[in-house]
Amino acid sequence: MELMAVIVALQSLTKNNIPLTICTDSQYVVNSVQKKWLDGWIKNNFKGGKKNKDLWLQYYQLAKNFTIQFKWVKGHADNPYNNRCDVLATTAADGKDLLIDTVYENLELAE
Numbered sequence: 001m002e003l004m005a006v007i008v009a010l011q012s013l014t015k016n017n018i019p020l021t022i023c024t025d026s027q028y029v030v031n032s033v034q035k036k037w038l039d040g041w042i043k044n045n046f047k048g049g050k051k052n053k054d055l056w057l058q059y060y061q062l063a064k065n066f067t068i069q070f071k072w073v074k075g076h077a078d079n080p081y082n083n084r085c086d087v088l089a090t091t092a093a094d095g096k097d098l099l100i101d102t103v104y105e106n107l108e109l110a111e
Contacts, residue, residue: 001089002026003055010062019067025075025082032056033063033070054103 002024009022024030032038038056046053073079076086092098 001093002029003052003059005085005089007055007059007062010059010066013066016065017067019069021069021071023071023073023079023082025073025086027072030070030072033068 003026006022006024006029032041038060041050041053041056042060046056050056073082075082077083
């Protein structure tokens with residue numbers, strides 16, 4: 001969910017080549033980029049069953065258009081924006097009429 005939020009945020013921007021600070025409570029997302037884990041996953045074609053290949057590749061392509069710095073914020077704490085995002089995400093996840101991610105489903109069938 002956190003990675004998808006980053007992707008949607010980048011897709012919504014109308015200007016390229018601008019510096020961005022992305023705040024997230026996902027250490028996984030932060031570390032995957034800042035510690036260059038993603039570069040290794042791409043280099044070895046996500047061997048070992050690394051999940052969300054489609055999303056990581058989508059992020060990677062979008063990120064080329066920006067200078068991105070990630071900032072980790074503690075989840076469920078004093079950050080009102082992070083708390084609001086948590087409410088929105090859990091409300092959506094609890095929904096009964098969720099759309100099927102056909103891009104992901106088709107990718108899984110092709111592999």
